[in-house]
Amino acid sequence: MINVSVVILAAGFGTRMKSNTAKVLHRAGGLTLVEHVARTALAVAPPERVVAVVGHQSEAVASALRPYGVKTALQAVPQGTGQALLCAKDSAPAEGLLVVLYGDVPFLARETVERLIAQQAAGDAAATVLTAVLDDPAAYGRIVRGPEGDVLGIVEFKAASLEQRAIREINSGIYCFRAGLLWQHIGEITTNNPAGEYYLTDMVEILRSHGHRVEGQVMADPRELLGINTRVELAAIDSLFRERKANQLMLDGATLERPETIVADVDVRIGPDSIIESGVRLLGSTVIGANCRIGAGSVLTNCRIGDGVAIAPYTVIDDSSVGDNAKLGPFSRLRMNSVVEANAHIGNFVELKKTTMHSGAKANHLAYLGDSSIGEKTNIGAGTITCNYDGAAKHPTQIGSGVFVGSNSTLVAPVTLEDGSYVAAASIVTETVPAGALAIGRGRQVNKPGWVAKRKKDSAS
Ligand code: UD1
Numbered sequence: 001m002i003n004v005s006v007v008i009l010a011a012g013f014g015t016r017m018k019s020n021t022a023k024v025l026h027r028a029g030g031l032t033l034v035e036h037v038a039r040t041a042l043a044v045a046p047p048e049r050v051v052a053v054v055g056h057q058s059e060a061v062a063s064a065l066r067p068y069g070v071k072t073a074l075q076a077v078p079q080g081t082g083q084a085l086l087c088a089k090d091s092a093p094a095e096g097l098l099v100v101l102y103g104d105v106p107f108l109a110r111e112t113v114e115r116l117i118a119q120q121a122a123g124d125a126a127a128t129v130l131t132a133v134l135d136d137p138a139a140y141g142r143i144v145r146g147p148e149g150d151v152l153g154i155v156e157f158k159a160a161s162l163e164q165r166a167i168r169e170i171n172s173g174i175y176c177f178r179a180g181l182l183w184q185h186i187g188e189i190t191t192n193n194p195a196g197e198y199y200l201t202d203m204v205e206i207l208r209s210h211g212h213r214v215e216g217q218v219m220a221d222p223r224e225l226l227g228i229n230t231r232v233e234l235a236a237i238d239s240l241f242r243e244r245k246a247n248q249l250m251l252d253g254a255t256l257e258r259p260e261t262i263v264a265d266v267d268v269r270i271g272p273d274s275i276i277e278s279g280v281r282l283l284g285s286t287v288i289g290a291n292c293r294i295g296a297g298s299v300l301t302n303c304r305i306g307d308g309v310a311i312a313p314y315t316v317i318d319d320s321s322v323g324d325n326a327k328l329g330p331f332s333r334l335r336m337n338s339v340v341e342a343n344a345h346i347g348n349f350v351e352l353k354k355t356t357m358h359s360g361a362k363a364n365h366l367a368y369l370g371d372s373s374i375g376e377k378t379n380i381g382a383g384t385i386t387c388n389y390d391g392a393a394k395h396p397t398q399i400g401s402g403v404f405v406g407s408n409s410t411l412v413a414p415v416t417l418e419d420g421s422y423v424a425a426a427s428i429v430t431e432t433v434p435a436g437a438l439a440i441g442r443g444r445q446v447n448k449p450g451w452v453a454k455r456k457k458d459s460a461s
Pocket residue numbers: 009010011012013053075077078079080081082083084102103104105139140141142154156170171172173198199200201227
């Protein structure tokens with residue numbers, strides 16, 4: 001096995017994004033562009049052999065990469081792709097194979113990189129260039145091949161003759177080099193070109209001038225090399241990621257209704273026979289079990305959903321978990337580490353914040369339950385509100401199992417309702433309700449006979 005290392009060039013400005021955020025930190029498919037590239041790199045090399053060259057907003061880009069454990073090298077002033085790669089020299093391995101990736105080319109599949117490495121590893125060339133054949137080769141660098149098929153050179157569009165511009169095979173900018181030869185000769189790149197930059201593409205002719213061969217590998221799906229320069233291209237790449245993800249989820253056994261309307265981030269997983277209705281957004285690290293139904297328009301961010309869960313439309317869940325066979329929605333809201341255990345029911349316009357509904361508990365309509373624990377099989381009536389905030393601090397509400405809370409009750413925290421207790425409808429509860437007790441916390445009703453007729457008479461006179 002030959003050691004593989006990867007250098008990611010990510011120091012460019014990205015002026016055409018018209019953004020205060022560095023280009024490679026914009027998101028597509030749920031990740032920043034540079035994270036996609038880092039993940040591809042880590043599919044072929046361990047983190048200590050991956051170096052990202054950062055420059056523009058170097059601190060922010062480096063911190064987006066920190067969780068991946070890759071190294072970074074600084075290119076203080078961008079002077080071209082050749083000089084950017086040179087900046088990685090001291091951090092990257094001196095031997096083995098070295099792959100160059102671009103931070104703004106996020107859709108490249110790991111299989112494509114693996115195929116490039118395999119061709120380079122199998123032959124005697126000094127480098128292999130990943131190329132594509134395009135109907136419209138636009139302003140990409142052109143690949144000039146010799147009679148044997150070897151790559152003789154890469155001509156940048158600006159410097160290309162009319163005949164060269166007619167070549168439809170283009171440079172993806174992705175290469176696999178023999179690291180030893182690359183580092184030995186990279187210093188020979190000059191700025192002798194119309195842009196006055198250090199062009200990495202010059203390495204082809206430099207290696208050939210020392211008697212080495214350079215090969216090309218044509219990629220199967222040229223969409224993978226789409227680079228991002230504008231937000232229009234960002235949206236196009238995002239759509240590609242969504243499509244690739246939706247297809248993968250369907251092949252793994254989920255049913256997606258009108259998949260083109262479903263947004264699933266790259267790390268989302270769904271068990272078999274779950275049905276995702278149209279317009280659902282599944283974000284972050286959300287994992288859904290088997291045999292679930294997720295209703296139209298629901299948005300789930302960083303959620304764990306068990307098996308057999310039914311979520312009716314327009315339910316919004318953040319950073320929370322739902323147990324097997326629970327029923328939620330329509331229009332439920334869960335957030336901040338709420339837990340809905342197995343067989344519990346959360347109905348329309350019920351909000352849970354940092355609250356656990358133990359198994360079989362129900363809150364079917366119009367409630368706010370915050371900083372609470374709701375015991376097994378407890379029933380929370382319509383309109384129940386936990387008053388968890390006193391203007392300065394949050395307080396807990398403890399509700400035992402088998403409790404019945406009558407509709408429109410106000411539970412002023414901190415407060416405890418012990419097992420099997422009852423709360424009369426429309427009560428204001430400020431003190432512990434002992435086990436098995438009924439709490440009635442409201443004014444008594446007074447009926448005034450004949451009052452209506454009397455008022456009518458008074459107002460007429
Ligand atoms: C480059 C290639 C071109 C190829 C095209 C494919 C060269 C000279 N040309 O052109 O043949 O068809 O990519 O997309 O290499 N970067 C740095 N520091 C720099 C310059 C660039 O980190 O000083 C990074 C950029 O952030 C970007 C990548 O390198 O991620 C490519 O740079 P860019 O200027 O976009 O190269 P192109 O002109 O597109």
